[in-house]
Amino acid sequence: MNRKEFIHQIGIICVSCSAAAIWLEGCTGIHYAQHQWDGKDQKIMVSKGEFLDKKRNTERKFIVVRNEQLDFPVYLWKNTDGYIALYMCCTHKGCELNPQNEFLICPCHGSEFDRLGKVQNPPADQDLLRFETREEGDFVCIFPSK
Ligand code: FES
Known part of the structure; x- marks a missing residue:
């Protein structure tokens, strides 16, 4: 994996984690x-x-x-x-x-x-x-x- 691909994958992971956190917060909100x-x-x-x-x-x-x-x-x-x-x-x-x-x-x-x-x-x-x-x-x- 080259540097550009690595940065691209990290970006996708960050966006996915943010979306998951927002979704989970909505599900378990007190x-x-x-x-x-x-x-x-x-x-x-x-x-x-x-x-x-x-x-x-x-x-x-x-x-x-x-x-x-x-x-x-x-x-x-x-x-x-x-x-x-x-x-x-x-x-x-x-x-x-x-x-x-x-x-x-x-x-x-x-x-x-x-x-x-x-x-x-x-x-x-x-x-x-x-x-x-x-x-x-x-x-x-x-x-x-x-
Ligand atoms: S289990 Fe120890 S303070 Fe609650």
């Missing part, structure tokens, strides 16, 4: 939901509309809520029975979890939790903290202190 904090009732209020992906005209299975009242975000999953709110703090040594498909994965030492917050893989040996949720009209309310 939606950080808009929300309100109700200090009187100590609850986070999230519109149910946050689960709608208007671009793709589909419904999101989960969203993430990052509220300044909490040190870690909340994973809010909509299932057939209602809403599950999990504190995204690993019970092993307190790293922030990453949602990946049907699991929450710890980037520090590899613990895995399912969408109910149950430990699936160690080293964590305790389930995630789960917050009470309640539907109030068009909102899902999360109660971090309950």
Whole structure:
């Protein structure tokens, strides 16, 4: 391979990698939901509309809520029975979890939790903290202190 061919191939690889990165980001993008904090009732209020992906005209299975009242975000999953709110703090040594498909994965030492917050893989040996949720009209309310 001569120099010109080499540069041409590197260029193709770079363009391909950029396109793949954009495509993957679109597939695995995490939606950080808009929300309100109700200090009187100590609850986070999230519109149910946050689960709608208007671009793709589909419904999101989960969203993430990052509220300044909490040190870690909340994973809010909509299932057939209602809403599950999990504190995204690993019970092993307190790293922030990453949602990946049907699991929450710890980037520090590899613990895995399912969408109910149950430990699936160690080293964590305790389930995630789960917050009470309640539907109030068009909102899902999360109660971090309950
Ligand atoms: S802090 Fe999560 S596995 Fe260690």
